[in-house]
Amino acid sequence: MSLTIREYRGAQIADMVEPFACLRMTVFRDWPYLYDGDLDYERRYLADYAHSDSLLVAAFDGDRLVGGSTGLPLSDHSEVAADLATALPFDVNNVYYCAESVMLESGRGQGVYRRFFALREAHAKSLGCTYAIFCAVIRPDDHPLRPMEAQTLDPVWRHFGYAPLDGVTTTIRWRDIGETAETAKPLQVWIKPL
DSSP: OOOEEEEEEGGGGGGGHHHHHHHHHHHTTSTTTOBOOOHHHHHHHHGGGGGSSOEEEEEEETTEEEEEEEEEEGGGOHHHHHHHTTTSSSOGGGEEEEEEEEEOGGGTTSSHHHHHHHHHHHHHHHTTOOEEEEEEEOOOTTOTTOOTTOOOSHHHHHHTTOEEEEEEEEEEEEOBTTOSSOEEEEEEEEEEEO
């Protein structure tokens, strides 16, 4: 499969909310996110991206969206910024938030993940940001839905220059598979100087 990478910025992302929301709901349904998503939640969550110095890097197989990665200045992400404003040891206005990278299994193994990080970091630098962060959900090792073959992505993130920021976590609310309501999930903050 030969994938095409396209970039969408700010208001351009509005046209991609629906297909990207469907991709997020598909990929994040798997371990470790276990996300039982719906379009209303997705529209609310992605609203910040269409009104910001944000970036969506999208991977297409023909006309089919198979992967995507988003980012925006941390100060523009209403849910995460408020929680991290006092937890980070530096000004949130210097931080770019790499929100997610999602890829259908059919598109994996082609180096797209590396492109996602590189393009988001280049965009962050163009905005004058000096740090990039992302958050990874924390699940207990004995979680009942943890697959036997589950492996952490920590080595991959370290390969790209990120490290966990000691003692700094945040929470984001979503509904897990099998739950009836959204609950707060703890996430570890990872950071990279740009």
